Amino acid sequence: MDITYGSDKNGxxxxxxxxxxxxxxxxxxxQASAWLRSEQPKGQSDFVWLHFNLSDAAAEACIHKQxxxxxxxxxxxxxxxxxxxxxxxxxxxxxxxxxxxxxxxFDPAEIATLWLNVGPHLALSARSHPLRxxxxxxxxxxxxxxxxxxxxxxxxxxxxxxxxxxxxVRDATVQVDVIEDKFLVGRLHNRRADLGKxxxxxxxxxxxxxxxxxALFRLLRLPPPWISEHDLEELRQATExxxxxxxDMSELKERIKLxxxxxxxxxxxxxxxxxxxxxxxTVLALPINIVAGLLGMNVxxxxxxxxxxGFWVVVAIILAFTVFAAWYVYKQKK
Numbered sequence: 001m002d003i004t005y006g007s008d009k010n011g012x013x014x015x016x017x018x019x020x021x022x023x024x025x026x027x028x029x030x031q032a033s034a035w036l037r038s039e040q041p042k043g044q045s046d047f048v049w050l051h052f053n054l055s056d057a058a059a060e061a062c063i064h065k066q067x068x069x070x071x072x073x074x075x076x077x078x079x080x081x082x083x084x085x086x087x088x089x090x091x092x093x094x095x096x097x098x099x100x101x102x103x104x105x106f107d108p109a110e111i112a113t114l115w116l117n118v119g120p121h122l123a124l125s126a127r128s129h130p131l132r133x134x135x136x137x138x139x140x141x142x143x144x145x146x147x148x149x150x151x152x153x154x155x156x157x158x159x160x161x162x163x164x165x166x167x168x169v170r171d172a173t174v175q176v177d178v179i180e181d182k183f184l185v186g187r188l189h190n191r192r193a194d195l196g197k198x199x200x201x202x203x204x205x206x207x208x209x210x211x212x213x214x215a216l217f218r219l220l221r222l223p224p225p226w227i228s229e230h231d232l233e234e235l236r237q238a239t240e241x242x243x244x245x246x247x248d249m250s251e252l253k254e255r256i257k258l259x260x261x262x263x264x265x266x267x268x269x270x271x272x273x274x275x276x277x278x279x280x281x282t283v284l285a286l287p288i289n290i291v292a293g294l295l296g297m298n299v300x301x302x303x304x305x306x307x308x309x310g311f312w313v314v315v316a317i318i319l320a321f322t323v324f325a326a327w328y329v330y331k332q333k334k
Contacts, residue, residue, distance in 0.1 A: 010066075011059025013051045016141055019043065023144040033066045042121055044226075047150040051138060052126040059126065069124060070094070073117040077126070082113050083207070086154075086216055086235075091224040093118040095154060098205075099131040099161055100168065111204060116154065120226040123150040125157075133161040151231035158238035165245045168205070172198055172252055180259055183266075195263070199256045206249050283329050287321035 015032050016024030020043060027035070032048045050067070052059045060077070063069055072089035076096055086095045095116040114131055117124040125134060137160050147153045175198060216239055223232050291314060295302060304310030 009058065010062040011052050011054070011056030012062075013053050014138055014142075015048065015050045017046075017048045018147050019046045021045065021146055021148060023146045024049065024141050029062060029066060036068065036122060044120075045149040045152075047119075047121045047123055047147075047153070049123040049125070049141070049147070049150075049153055051134065052124070054126050054128045063124065063126070067122065067124065068119075069117050069122075073115065073124070076115055086219055086239075088219050088222070088224055091119070091226065093151070093154065093219070093224070097133075097157070097161065099127075099133045100164060100205075111201075116157075118150050118154050120150065123153045133157060133164050136160055136164075149228070149231055151227050151235065155231065155234040155238050158235075158242065162238065162241045162245055165205070165242075165249070169245060169248050169252060172202065176252065176256060176259065183259065183263060195256055195260050199253060199260070202249055202253045202256070206246055206253065280326075280329055283325050284322055286325060288318050291318050 010029045012029050015027045015029065017027045017032065017035060018024050027048065029050065032050055035048060052063060054060065054077070060074070064074065070089045070092045072087075072092075072094045076094055082096065082098060084096060084098050086093055088094075093116070095118065097114045097116065098111060099114055100111055112127065112129040112131055114125060114127045114134055116126075127134065134157065137157055141147070147156065175194070179195060220232070220236055227235075295314070304313055307313065
């Protein structure tokens with residue numbers, strides 16, 4: 001089978017058969033289905049991995065028709081919840097894993113879901129959009145990476161996703177560091193929108209990627225009988241690493257929140273200073289505006305109209321009132 005980026009007529013993106021701990025051998029859907037249904041003995045760690053593109057309308061129907069997949073997998077495909085979880089369904093592991101698009105640019109819309117059905121001899125993954133972790137794993141398997149069992153496939157995928165999340169947190173931290181440095185030196189210009197966008201991405205990542213503790217606890221306490229103790233320990237470690245990354249993400253989110261509050265306080269202070277300056281100008285200009293309005297009415301009886309020093313008298317009066325107004329405003333500010 002020629003492994004290409006696109007899917008075949010069944011929506012299959014790639015298929016590999018793993019036997020006796022050797023690297024995967026490419027197979028198509030018919031070959032994988034025949035191997036799963038064959039009567040020949042299978043090793044405890046032998047399994048086939050099939051990766052489907054759900055954007056292909058034929059993919060789900062082919063999975064339902066040709067593969068022995070538990071109904072809970074299809075329920076997970078169509079239910080509204082996208083929270084990350086791994087649970088036991090009739091001795092099969094049903095996993096809902098959220099990942100980021102291959103060209104992730106800190107856009108909440110670039111977070112998508114990967115569904116998995118992992119049994120003793122079948123690891124099935126399906127997605128609607130290209131995702132970084134599963135595509136990295138697909139490339140590694142194509143280059144000869146061996147997988148000891150179907151649960152080892154799941155553990156490797158979780159480790160891959162953990163690495164992706166670590167890089168996302170690291171890149172986000174670098175962006176926050178740059179914004180914080182500009183803020184400290186007073187050269188921060190219109191970066192509140194960037195912080196808000198970054199924080200929204202982290203909030204959504206944390207909400208979708210944090211594993212459901214209840215389902216995971218039940219799985220680790222009562223795992224399917226075919227999972228080895230070694231694979232179970234690897235699964236436990238993968239979820240713990242996941243939790244540490246989620247905690248780092250939460251701390252970064254709080255840091256962004258504090259920085260947003262500091263920027264908002266700075267903007268508020270600048271606004272107050274501008275309002276005060278405008279108020280000072282208005283108050284200082286008030287005496288001359290009042291006097292100009294009175295003397296410009298062109299009615300009889302205007303005082304000092306015939307006085308030879310009338311102009312300077314009016315100027316002196318205006319200056320006196322202006323100095324008094326400036327002194328009063330300054331006193332109120334103190």
